[in-house]
Amino acid sequence: MIEFGHGTHAGLRRTRNEDTYYADPRQGVFLVADGMGGHRHGEVASALVRDTVIALLSRGQGLAEAVRMAGAQLMEHAREDSAEGLPMGTTVAVLRVTGSDYEVAWVGDSRIYVWRDALRQISHDHSLVQELIEAGVLDPACAGRHPQRNVVTQALGITAADQLHVGMARGELVPGMAFLLCSDGLTEDVEDGAIAATMARQDLATQECVDHLLLAALDGGGTDNVTAIVVRVH
Numbered sequence: 404m405i406e407f408g409h410g411t412h413a414g415l416r417r418t419r420n421e422d423t424y425y426a427d428p429r430q431g432v433f434l435v436a437d438g439m440g441g442h443r444h445g446e447v448a449s450a451l452v453r454d455t456v457i458a459l460l461s462r463g464q465g466l467a468e469a470v471r472m473a474g475a476q477l478m479e480h481a482r483e484d485s486a487e488g489l490p491m492g493t494t495v496a497v498l499r500v501t502g503s504d505y506e507v508a509w510v511g512d513s514r515i516y517v518w519r520d521a522l523r524q525i526s527h528d529h530s531l532v533q534e535l536i537e538a539g540v541l542d543p544a545c546a547g548r549h550p551q552r553n554v555v556t557q558a559l560g561i562t563a564a565d566q567l568h569v570g571m572a573r574g575e576l577v578p579g580m581a582f583l584l585c586s587d588g589l590t591e592d593v594e595d596g597a598i599a600a601t602m603a604r605q606d607l608a609t610q611e612c613v614d615h616l617l618l619a620a621l622d623g624g625g626t627d628n629v630t631a632i633v634v635r636v637h
Contacts, residue, residue: 414625592626
């Protein structure tokens with residue numbers, strides 16, 4: 404059985420929420436997208452990718468290909484409708500549960516974590532800071548304070564199709580396992596240790612976990628739109 408909770412908030416410094424999400428346990432699909440572009444373009448980008456990915460998956464398309472095709476459709480939409488020439492892009496993080504297995508896909512810095520006795524990040528940030536860490540130039544402990552910590556190196560609608568990298572991972576579902584999908588509005592303002600402490604609380608329903616995480620992001624400054632989905636396997 405799948406139990407899930409979900410929520411989003413514009414944060415305390417933004418008037419517009421460019422995040423979007425989708426959660427449907429019947430399809431076994433859960434998605435978070437963090438749009439970018441301003442002037443409503445971020446909202447449009449994240450919603451278009453959400454709807455396209457869900458539609459393609461419902462027609463039997465593979466997860467990675469659905470994400471790629473959504474990116475191509477967003478680029479086409481931006482060429483046709485973005486008269487101002489502003490970028491129209493989005494991150495995406497998707498979890499799909501099928502039988503006793505799961506698979507995840509992501510582009511950008513929206514994250515996917517798994518909880519099973521400890522919190523582990525499944526996704527791998529497509530970000531400048533992550534590249535600096537891997538190059539040995541930046542101490543991971545300093546990543547949260549880096550002035551370019553919000554710079555992504557991959558985004559649907561912005562990264563060219565031949566350069567787009569869709570991150571993928573698969574695994575087996577285990578009772579007691581829980582997943583967290585979130586935009587960087589959560590990880591920007593809440594430390595992993597605090598996220599882990601919330602995910603570990605079996606006395607909380609998944610919706611209560613989400614509510615606690617969103618409140619923690621707001622208490623931490625609410626510097627960005629914040630979205631979270633928690634999926635628990637029973």
